[in-house]
Amino acid sequence: MKLKKVLGIALATTVLLGVTACSSSEPAKTGNSDAAGGDVNGDGEIIIGYIAKNTTDPQPSTINSSASEQLDKLKADGVIDDWTGIMDGLSDANKQVDLAQDCIAQGCDYVIITPAEAVASDPAITNLVDAGVKVVVVNAKTDSTDDVAMTFCGSDDVYAGELMAEYLNEKLPDGGKYLHCQGVIGNSAQIQRAEGITNKLNDNFECIAEVPCEWSGEKAVNATHDALAQYGKDLTAVICDNDDMSAAAQLTCNESGREDIICIGVDGNAGAMGMIQEGTLDATVLQDSIGQITAAIDAIVADINGETVEKEYLVPFVIVTAENVDEYATE
Amino acid sequence: MASNEKKILGVKEDTFRMMMGKYGIGIILIGMVIVISIIKPRFIQPSNLLNILTQISINGLIAYGMCLAITTGGIDLTVGAQLALVSCILGQLVGEMGMNIGLACLIGLLATTAFGLLNGILIAKFNMFPFVVTLSTQLIVRGIAQVISDGQAVSLANANFKAIYSDRFAGIPLPIIYLAVVVIIMYILMHWTKFGRYVYAVGGNVNAAIASGVNVVKTKTLCYTIVGLLSGMAGIIFTSKTGAAQSNIGVGYETDAIAACVLGGTSFAGGISTASGVLLGSIIIGCIYNGMNFLGIDSYYQSMAKGIIIICAVLLDMVMNRKNR
Numbered sequence: 001m002k003l004k005k006v007l008g009i010a011l012a013t014t015v016l017l018g019v020t021a022c023s024s025s026e027p028a029k030t031g032n033s034d035a036a037g038g039d040v041n042g043d044g045e046i047i048i049g050y051i052a053k054n055t056t057d058p059q060p061s062t063i064n065s066s067a068s069e070q071l072d073k074l075k076a077d078g079v080i081d082d083w084t085g086i087m088d089g090l091s092d093a094n095k096q097v098d099l100a101q102d103c104i105a106q107g108c109d110y111v112i113i114t115p116a117e118a119v120a121s122d123p124a125i126t127n128l129v130d131a132g133v134k135v136v137v138v139n140a141k142t143d144s145t146d147d148v149a150m151t152f153c154g155s156d157d158v159y160a161g162e163l164m165a166e167y168l169n170e171k172l173p174d175g176g177k178y179l180h181c182q183g184v185i186g187n188s189a190q191i192q193r194a195e196g197i198t199n200k201l202n203d204n205f206e207c208i209a210e211v212p213c214e215w216s217g218e219k220a221v222n223a224t225h226d227a228l229a230q231y232g233k234d235l236t237a238v239i240c241d242n243d244d245m246s247a248a249a250q251l252t253c254n255e256s257g258r259e260d261i262i263c264i265g266v267d268g269n270a271g272a273m274g275m276i277q278e279g280t281l282d283a284t285v286l287q288d289s290i291g292q293i294t295a296a297i298d299a300i301v302a303d304i305n306g307e308t309v310e311k312e313y314l315v316p317f318v319i320v321t322a323e324n325v326d327e328y329a330t331e
Numbered sequence: 332m333a334s335n336e337k338k339i340l341g342v343k344e345d346t347f348r349m350m351m352g353k354y355g356i357g358i359i360l361i362g363m364v365i366v367i368s369i370i371k372p373r374f375i376q377p378s379n380l381l382n383i384l385t386q387i388s389i390n391g392l393i394a395y396g397m398c399l400a401i402t403t404g405g406i407d408l409t410v411g412a413q414l415a416l417v418s419c420i421l422g423q424l425v426g427e428m429g430m431n432i433g434l435a436c437l438i439g440l441l442a443t444t445a446f447g448l449l450n451g452i453l454i455a456k457f458n459m460f461p462f463v464v465t466l467s468t469q470l471i472v473r474g475i476a477q478v479i480s481d482g483q484a485v486s487l488a489n490a491n492f493k494a495i496y497s498d499r500f501a502g503i504p505l506p507i508i509y510l511a512v513v514v515i516i517m518y519i520l521m522h523w524t525k526f527g528r529y530v531y532a533v534g535g536n537v538n539a540a541i542a543s544g545v546n547v548v549k550t551k552t553l554c555y556t557i558v559g560l561l562s563g564m565a566g567i568i569f570t571s572k573t574g575a576a577q578s579n580i581g582v583g584y585e586t587d588a589i590a591a592c593v594l595g596g597t598s599f600a601g602g603i604s605t606a607s608g609v610l611l612g613s614i615i616i617g618c619i620y621n622g623m624n625f626l627g628i629d630s631y632y633q634s635m636a637k638g639i640i641i642i643c644a645v646l647l648d649m650v651m652n653r654k655n656r
Contacts, residue, residue: 088630120575
């Protein structure tokens with residue numbers, strides 16, 4: 001291991017010297033130079049920073065643990081010299097901006113970030129890019145992601161909304177009244193999933209209420225109770241912006257003897273997948289979190305190897321039902 | 332009182348205890364810095380030290396306000412919501428209406444100061460529990476922020492506005508300068524003025540303070556008003572830093588501020604605190620965040636470590652100061 005590290009450093013140094021020699025007209029500038037070999041800042045080491053959205057919610061946690069595994073492996077294989085460990089953004093843009101500075105101070109060449117906010121987390125990314133760090137944005141875009149980030153690895157949330165709508169169109173051809181449990185208002189996933197739903201849902205569906213449930217299952221339960229009390233058997237579906245809410249809504253319906261109501265959400269969390277396996281939930285739209293982070297890390301490895309990297313890698317959503325759940329469920 | 336008692340590290344025990352009581356927290360800080368620097372030498376480079384000081388500016392400002400509230404025997408839980416309020420006001424005035432930045436900041440500060448004043452009046456004049464008052468006004472303030480912003484984030488990409496945070500003066504990032512100015516003013520206010528002595532008197536023994544003719548209502552009200560003003564300033568820096576105005580910011584920010592105060596030797600019983608201690612406390616919190624990232628410590632352990640360090644620091648403080656009091 002130690003030998004590999006030494007070899008890695010030696011290799012990186014050689015590459016660095018080579019690059020410096022080649023561009024002798026320009027002094028060896030840190031940052032900006034598109035040095036091959038991945039040592040972007042030219043300090044002789046390849047270090048990857050990892051700024052998480054948070055370490056508590058199910059979906060970010062899935063991304064974090066997969067990242068942790070893959071980056072440890074890259075380090076063990078000697079592709080990179082080190083990585084920073086999971087830096088917790090605590091769902092706070094201010095914290096993420098601080099962490100970006102920490103990454104710069106630690107001499108990171110690449111930083112992977114899952115933004116907490118579309119607007120407020122943006123300075124984290126622009127500061128990193130200004131300091132010459134290559135940034136890979138995962139899961140959700142910030143305002144200037146398209147302009148400054150090396151690449152974006154995520155999924156098209158509009159498509160997730162469309163998948164939910166199409167599933168309902170197929171299962172409930174007669175339409176009916178539905179409740180919409182929303183995520184945190186203003187979040188890009190919330191906006192885009194809603195757009196997808198309106199794009200594809202048949203006209204015979206009628207929205208009785210759009211309730212801001214802030215991704216919380218507990219709030220979705222309250223909203224579902226209210227809707228059941230008010231509309232009774234007219235309620236045919238509950239569309240939720242995520243799985244925590246759809247699973248909770250479905251449990252509420254089932255407890256009230258309304259297994260016929262179709263609750264659907266996005267993510268493919270372990271909880272929702274388990275319910276599909278036992279037949280208590282009909283379907284979910286799986287967000288391939290592991291696919292997103294894998295694409296991000298693959299992009300960095302490609303860049304280290306001097307291969308071209310696309311500006312965007314879209315990882316598709318998949319609709320998961322009882323038929324294909326075993327294929328996607330993980331222990 | 333034996334005359335030739337034990338010696339610790341070649342210093343008389345009493346002197347040692349006194350020094351530890353006063354400077355123990357500084358020693359902890361130096362110890363932390365040395366340990367982290369040995370493991371990760373990059374930690375000690377000047378750019379990272381500036382980075383830490385810049386990062387603590389927001390928490391530092393809030394902590395100084397919090398310190399005043401705690402010294403009077405109270406607490407202020409509205410600080411996080413005040414950040415959101417000033418942020419949303421700036422979002423509407425600068426982002427949407429294009430108002431002059433200085434004027435907009437002034438209006439924002441006036442709003443948070445007014446809520447600080449309201450807290451002060453409710454607590455001092457009506458003798459309500461600070462915890463209950465600020466727990467409630469916090470909800471009101473955040474509610475107002477949500478109404479102002481309509482729950483939406485407003486982008487404040489205006490270069491002049493972002494300069495409030497990102498510009499440098501003589502190579503030093505502006506947030507450090509704001510913090511330095513506040514530290515100096517607070518030091519003078521707490522330790523050199525009549526108002527400062529009144530604050531300690533009110534917190535130490537309210538009956539004695541009344542008996543000596545201290546205007547308790549005025550002193551407490553002024554303290555909470557200053558908390559409002561300082562949180563407003565922190566909110567401006569926060570908003571400039573993230574370039575976005577939104578109502579969901581600052582949740583839980585009172586925790587780090589209280590932690591900084593406690594680390595700095597501020598007593599929850601009231602009447603005991605130092606301006607320099609609060610600064611050291613804030614720097615320690617900053618070093619914990621930054622240093623643990625440097626050491627690559629898993630974030631789960633980071634919050635545990637933070638809790639343990641705070642408890643140890645307070646314990647040390649109590650053990651050291653038992654004999655001095």
